[in-house]
Amino acid sequence: MPLVSVPRSRPRPPTGTRPRIRLRLCLVALLGASCLGGLLHAPVAGAADGDSGGERALRAQLRDLVDTPGGPPGVIVVLQRDGAPRVLRAGVADLETGRPIEPADHMRIASTAKAFSGAVALRLVQEGVLGLDSTLGRTLPRVPRAWRKVTLRQLLNHTSGLPDYSEAPEFVELLLADPRRTFDPRRLLDFVADEPLRFRPGSQYRYSNSDNIAVALMAEAVTHWPYEDLLERIVYRPLGLRDTSLPLGYEMPEPYMHGYAVEPPEPPEDVSEALSASGVWASGGIVSTPRDMTRFIRGYAAGRLTSEAVVREQRRWIEGASEPAGPGRNRAGLGIFRYDTRCGTVLGHTGNFPGYTQLIAATPDGRKSLTFSLTTQVNKTLTPALVERLRTIEENAVCVLLRGDRR
Template sequence: MTNPATDPAVRPARPRPTRPRHRGTAPAALALAGLLAAAGCSGGGAASEPPAAGAVTAVPAVVTPTPSATPASPADGATTVPLTPDVTARLDAAVQRVLTEASVPGVIVGLSTPRGDYLKAFGVSDKVAGIPMVTGLNTRIGSETKTFTVTGLLRLVDQGRAALDDPIGKYLTGVPNGDTITLRQLADMQSGLFNYSQDEDFAKALISDPQRPFTPEQLLSYAFKHPVNFAPGARFEYSNTNTVLLGLVIEKLSGQSLRAFLKKEVFDPADLGRTVFPAGNEFPQPHPRGYTDQTPDGKIADSTDWNPSWAWAAGAIISDQADLRKWAKVLATGSLLTPATQAERLKQQPSPVPDVWYGLGLFVNHGWIGHNGSLPGYQSVVIHLPSAQASLVVLLNTDVAYRGAEPSTLFAKAITEIVSPGNVYDLPSAPASPSGSGPASAAPSTPSVA
């Protein structure tokens, strides 16, 4: 997510283009990280990327994390409305309205509740060929990947092979403050490590060749040449660097590639047969074409085959709506973890945004537990409302913002306003910076991972 207040999604914060972006919007990289940043959490991660003019004003707050002693119990007594023909018609109209207003090519919506299911696709999967969007397509899910990576780490914790309060230096050398930054602080975005996707040299390397493969070590080298942003545990700041480090810890402890470990320990136990961690830019068929404005000139381009290795453990996974609806419940209820570990995962952190906060690789947004994600050309929202036993998946084939807002947020908000009016998913738009530019404003636009 951005901050506890914004995108828990998985895209790397991307530098802004050298000229004003069309529509004057902030990069898709904001996602969850952007949410928290919009709420007033400072930092150099995706959450801190400056938004377009006219965005929501940030709450002037600095969050000093002091985890609550007990896990939160979000959305007690939450419920959803029955999916009657009238409600279904209202959902159709709401989704179509957002699709049209935000100029989104296509979207897939999967909603599962004890009071009925809703599964529909709108728009097109290919703008050139005019192919309609359908519900069974594979898609890149961006920062939703973080939920899988952190779950993999927590599986190792449950197996006694790691402890959340172990320092990262116990497993990896060369990490700034590695003797004091804990695995917990990496998972809950409180390490203080610079977000590699905000580095100008990384931005130039990526935008000059979107097909270029990156290794985790290369990604970390961009981060570690910068000083740390704050002392470990001092505050929240969304950073893809954190999740890449956790991916390397998993590989070291398991003796397997992250891809193989997640399949064995997370995908298979959760019965996710169409969820894959690609080695490069391979993209299982069928899939929609993706469209992004994260280009040097801000013009929309087809990013379907861009290599997501630059996001690795923070944003490279591919899945579909059927798998993600299963995953939403697994993640929120902790069915792959011990109750004690799930309780640690859901310990509430202070947040400047009411009813929105970040835990260990997930967020709670007005009772909905999950994450969002964004990569060039694709966005996702995968959330579950435990008290109502409801799961929602929104998948779209663009990351182009609309009036400073992530289109994935607009869809999820419009849907939950109808089906769960007491628990409306919402992430504030990122605030405009006083100077109108951010730390990477002189660099070309780079793909964002929310």
């Protein structure tokens, strides 16, 4: 039986020929491994008029990143202070056409989708429909007995101890058999329903994809609304997100930045539509654009979707890093991370998925923001050196954004 049941229509089944993908590497992307390697050379957008010295240096670093072994075919950075956004980019959105990346290009936002589930949950806390101490057992009576005392707070800051469904052998086997398989997202936790907690809830930090699936199920259970509709009401509409959605299939809306796996000596392989988003759902299935993600993080980091009291609870920081780790020192809050860099503090989230790596961040008042998107996956498992290089560039981008602001 599913842990919770909410009526909804199902998408049409996938059609056409399944693309060739390197499953051994790319599939474990869902578990934290990496699809990288090789040297990519791609055209670079020229410097814009009015670049500061810091922006010129950052553009050069982005060009070098594209040319690095294992580097992305394309990268886009959107910096916004109080005025119009500044767009820095290198490489291309599509290796076949050579088209440059645009802020309106769609992309898979990976685990930055966890910030969206955080936004939904915290709004429901403000409305009194949920509490941070609401338990899985009271909200979802069908959960395993061992999980019943886990609270919403522990799910949001990854101290729940829930086993990660994306590591379950049966889940991995099904995904290997059909990467475009449409899972029932409301049954993803069933893959680990017979497993005990990994540790006593609240006793330690461990990043888990199961946490945000559970958050979405709790939100559905108390509102009797599908999670997709809650996103529309609570997040998309208030923040003016016009190009953001949570699909269940594998197809990407046009235009989109193509995501690639690179495994020399083979040429880069387009994996943009290789996997169904249903297997990650509230934990990482959202599709958006750099433009919408900029709007989101400016509002979310500033607490515009909820109350000051709830924001204070959200910002009770504990030790814990996002995946991949963001710039500087990482600490975890409720559906958000704090990144303390040499130039100041920003709040946000990172994410990685086959073909994509993401960082969104903003100052606590939301007035200065950064959206940083790569068209390949970078994480600590197979390319630790590249992760550290990326974190350095991300920190440099934060410094350009803040211009020495140490608030």
